[in-house]
Amino acid sequence: MIKYxxxxxxxxxxxxxxxxxxxxxxxxxxxxxxxxxxPENGNEINKGxxxxxxxxxxxxxxxxxxxxxxxxxxxxxxxxxxxxxxEDAEGKGWICKIKFSDETELDKLMSKEEYDEFCEKxx
Amino acid sequence: xAKGKRTPLYEEHxxxxxxxxEFAGWEMPIQYSSIIKEHKQxxxxxxxxxxxxxxxxxxxxxxxxxxxxxxxTNNVNKLKNGQICYTPMCNKKGGIIDDFLVYRLxxxxxxxxxxxxxxxxDFKWINNQKDNFDVEIFNKSDKVAQLALQGPKAEKLLRAIxxxxxxxxxxxxxxxxxxxxxETILSRTGxxxxxxxxxxxxxxxxxxxxxxxxxxxxxxxxxxAGLGARDTLRFEACYMLYGNDLNxxxxxxxxxLKWTVKFEKxxxxxxxxxxxxxxxxTRKLRGLEIKGKAxxxxxxxxxxxxxxxxxxxxxxxxxxxxxxLALAYIDKGIAKTGSIVEVEIRKKKVEAEIVKLPFYxxxxxx
Numbered sequence: 001m002i003k004y005x006x007x008x009x010x011x012x013x014x015x016x017x018x019x020x021x022x023x024x025x026x027x028x029x030x031x032x033x034x035x036x037x038x039p040e041n042g043n044e045i046n047k048g049x050x051x052x053x054x055x056x057x058x059x060x061x062x063x064x065x066x067x068x069x070x071x072x073x074x075x076x077x078x079x080x081x082x083x084x085x086x087e088d089a090e091g092k093g094w095i096c097k098i099k100f101s102d103e104t105e106l107d108k109l110m111s112k113e114e115y116d117e118f119c120e121k122x123x
Numbered sequence: 124x125a126k127g128k129r130t131p132l133y134e135e136h137x138x139x140x141x142x143x144x145e146f147a148g149w150e151m152p153i154q155y156s157s158i159i160k161e162h163k164q165x166x167x168x169x170x171x172x173x174x175x176x177x178x179x180x181x182x183x184x185x186x187x188x189x190x191x192x193x194x195x196t197n198n199v200n201k202l203k204n205g206q207i208c209y210t211p212m213c214n215k216k217g218g219i220i221d222d223f224l225v226y227r228l229x230x231x232x233x234x235x236x237x238x239x240x241x242x243x244x245d246f247k248w249i250n251n252q253k254d255n256f257d258v259e260i261f262n263k264s265d266k267v268a269q270l271a272l273q274g275p276k277a278e279k280l281l282r283a284i285x286x287x288x289x290x291x292x293x294x295x296x297x298x299x300x301x302x303x304x305x306e307t308i309l310s311r312t313g314x315x316x317x318x319x320x321x322x323x324x325x326x327x328x329x330x331x332x333x334x335x336x337x338x339x340x341x342x343x344x345x346x347x348a349g350l351g352a353r354d355t356l357r358f359e360a361c362y363m364l365y366g367n368d369l370n371x372x373x374x375x376x377x378x379x380l381k382w383t384v385k386f387e388k389x390x391x392x393x394x395x396x397x398x399x400x401x402x403x404x405t406r407k408l409r410g411l412e413i414k415g416k417a418x419x420x421x422x423x424x425x426x427x428x429x430x431x432x433x434x435x436x437x438x439x440x441x442x443x444x445x446x447x448l449a450l451a452y453i454d455k456g457i458a459k460t461g462s463i464v465e466v467e468i469r470k471k472k473v474e475a476e477i478v479k480l481p482f483y484x485x486x487x488x489x
Contacts (some may be wrong), residue, residue: 031351032159034440035416053469055418057158057355057440060469086157
């Protein structure tokens with residue numbers, strides 16, 4: 001199950017873990033990504049807090065956590081190859097994994113259809 | 124997006140799938156594919172830019188050369204017909220009103236190619252300085268379209284459709300002739316650090332010429348490039364961007380433009396600039412290489428031992444050099460080349476080394 005936030009993050013539920021990234025729409029808006037300042041393993045984070053920062057050629061953008069929990073793993077490949085996010089934002093370009101504190105938070109996020117509609121309105 | 128002015132190539136950009144942004148009141152393409160790809164294309168082959176938003180101000184009359192010389196710091200007097208100079212235009216305090224190219228068209232005619240954001244301001248300022256000079260001043264910006272074909276392969280590729288012998292055009296020179304049958308002013312100039320040409324044409328001829336140049340590029344040798352790449356390219360070559368690196372409170376001596384100031388003639392701002400030369404400047408534009416994984420941006424502050432010593436005028440990730448670099452106005456005499464300072468980037472202080480300018484030298488002719 002993949003859910004989407006209004007600030008353009010996605011979260012894919014795999015048991016008690018959520019894989020987090022930014023959406024393809026978001027990477028397209030940001031343009032070429034040149035650095036990702038990754039979150040730290042083991043940190044606790046609340047839903048809506050800044051998870052990390054992504055620098056594109058044009059600007060720095062904060063990425064917000066779509067859920068509350070503990071950072072269980074980070075995608076270290078992004079350290080060397082941040083462009084993976086441009087190439088495959090909703091796959092290999094995942095940013096981190098979070099161990100959910102409250103899985104019901106997912107219910108408040110959007111489905112794929114709802115998110116696509118949301119982007120259409122925004123664009 | 125708020126509706127801005129559109130160049131004659133607006134529909135072409137949409138057709139090519141460009142991402143459009145507002146820039147200086149214009150709706151312009153920031154990128155077609157990716158800024159980094161377009162940047163690389165220009166460094167390695169050639170890219171085609173629509174720069175029709177630039178302003179063209181023509182000065183005509185018996186005093187055209189003298190008047191131009193009075194307006195700007197560089198020597199228009201010493202140009203031959205067919206030659207170009209880059210120059211700041213200063214106010215009485217020596218602050219830079221705009222920076223642009225001056226084309227000497229004839230003994231009684233010069234063309235200023237000015238920044239889009241400053242066209243109206245410049246036109247007004249120039250008219251206000253006219254006094255007893257026997258000249259007429261025309262803002263031809265809406266009638267003139269401008270294309271820039273930039274890259275080491277530009278000359279070789281353009282030869283296929285040029286009725287002008289391109290190899291005879293030296294750097295900072297121009298000629299009037301035809302390209303693909305279209306009447307043009309063609310100059311060997313640019314804003315990328317690479318060899319290449321800028322072509323001025325009637326607005327109505329913009330679409331056919333744009334298409335023809337892309338056609339000879341065959342979707343490979345020449346690709347369209349947007350304002351995003353134009354900015355990263357000019358930044359690596361350390362060309363000034365008005366509004367970022369230059370403004371009305373900055374003088375040519377503080378910017379690295381001392382070479383454009385000619386005291387042997389009279390011009391607006393001369394007195395103030397002579398005084399500044401006498402007293403010495405208090406800040407200067409320097410290059411910075413960021414040591415951490417962060418990108419400095421316009422107006423970020425620079426520190427040395429927790430004391431504020433300057434500010435970033437332009438900063439970005441340089442695609443060719445693959446480094447995070449910045450241009451910064453830094454207080455004079457406290458930080459030598461090679462020394463380490465700090466830049467505050469989003470509330471964190473990051474180390475940066477003072478480095479020499481320019482960051483990059485490309486295929487541009489000298």
